[in-house]
Amino acid sequence: MEKNIASRFNVSLQYSSDMLSDKERHAKRKRLYNGNDNITSALKHSGVSYLISFGFDFHFAEPILERVTKIGRDRIEYEIFNGWKCLASSPVCGHSVLDVLVSLRVIRNKK
């Protein structure tokens, strides 16, 4: 049941790649798709498909949660979160990416 719900989400994450050469960036991307950090590992564990992109102008330890979509039962993809539209007053701002993913029910909180 858990896997079924989770598998209907798509997540876009943007990581920092400042000071990385093309080769290093490629290696980082590969590691992230293998579940290299806690966010990609949680997504991979829940069977959520995710897309990695790189940005040069930020230096956060956490990636930016760009977009989360969900495939509804009608097989149409709906956007349920957009980091660029997220207002400062939104409850998700100020929370970690994992918290937001949990609150969007993309992944489950560990009990």
Add this chain to the structure above:
Amino acid sequence: MEKIKLRTTGLERLILGYFNTSGTTEEPDNAQLEIVAKNWQESGKYFKKHFKGHSYSAARILKRLRKEFNVGFTEEEIRDLYDELILPDVDCLRGIASFAQEFSVPLTEPQTKKFWNNFFRGKWGNYDLEDAVKYLGKPDLNQEELNYACNDFLRDLAGLKVREKGTERMPRLEDLSALLKLVSLTPQWDMETAGKAYEYMIPLLDNPFAEKKFIFLRDIGVSPPVEKVRKFYRELFARKERYSSSREAGYIAESLERVLKLTNLSLEQRDRKLILRFYRQHLSSDNLEAIRKMEKIIGIPCDAEIVNLVFGDMLRRGDTASINHLSAELKITPAIQESIVQEAYRNLFREGKLDSALKMYLFSDIEPVTDPKTIEMAYKKLETKLRKKERSCYTLGHTVDFQTFGWMSRRFPEQTGKFVKRHLRTMIHEGRFPEIEKLLSSTNVSPEPEEAYVLACKKGDWKLVKSIFEANSDSITRLYPEYARLYQYVV
């Protein structure tokens, strides 16, 4: 004639000017003071008559008269003035202090006694008391006088003391402590007044600044009036929201904790219902801290049954974000009942909250089952919202996400089509063409020929323009005359 006038009315008027009641006392100039000094025998009487309540200014004037105009005052004269000064008013203290400092004439024993008697009947504070002790020494109060001063403080706490308007001052424990430090006797408290003070102060039980006063009353042996205290904390729960819900919940929890601590009471069995209602009203991810605090104070857990009721309430309101946040915090998966989801859909459609309806669908994976009338109502409500928001530059895309229109059109094509066609006209008049494109592509609605003609004009599809205009020239000319005139250039 002139001389007589000056001595009878003019001189008095001059002195009156120094002590006017408006509070702005004139600083007398030298020429005036010279006249006063020269006629001191006469002016002294007026001075004595009018300086009451203005003792500070009076002391300053007398000081100038003595220093600058050599007017000599005997100790007797100064003591006479003290008699006029000793009134039940704080100002009398300041006056006496000023006089005592300036003229070094001590008060007689009866004057001192009278002073302290008046002092404790007036509006005194610890700073006044410290000053008075500095100039006059410690008050020599007997048991009866001490009892009066202390019980007068209780009367003040109980609201039994009449205060002048505009001079209201809450009695302070610091004042009483300052007095008790000066005397070796122990006051005999009037327990009836103390009880009245407790009752009078009950509305302040939740006020942190009043905490010390309740501890003081408890220490002197007052037992809290149980029923009134219970009524007070029960009203706390019924209080209408003054702040945002999160602040209110924290405030209630803190207040209840303070009330129970101060009164040493515990909640009764019948209060359980109130607490459960509180949990149901306030449980949310923002309020978890307040709820946990409440659980700790009263020992009634906010159990899974209540959490599910709260999830149900949130679901009915269509507040899926709150459910997500709360379930993430509590690590509890909400139970979703189809009947509640359908109720939520109905509520959301009635309020024109289409985005929330889509969120409900994505949250619950349950399709909305509703009658066409409800959907029509939803679109009408949305149109009203759009009309209201037009002035503050809100547009369709701001009010409802375009993906929502897509979702709606797949479920309710007829009603969505009607809404889109109706709203297209407004959007064309307002020139919102990028939005029109998004709306049409998300809903797959075919516009009416008149609107299709305008859109074809915008795209420059002249072949289409020609064919539509030939079939609908009358209605196009009537609805969009400016676009109709474009046709002559196309032909």
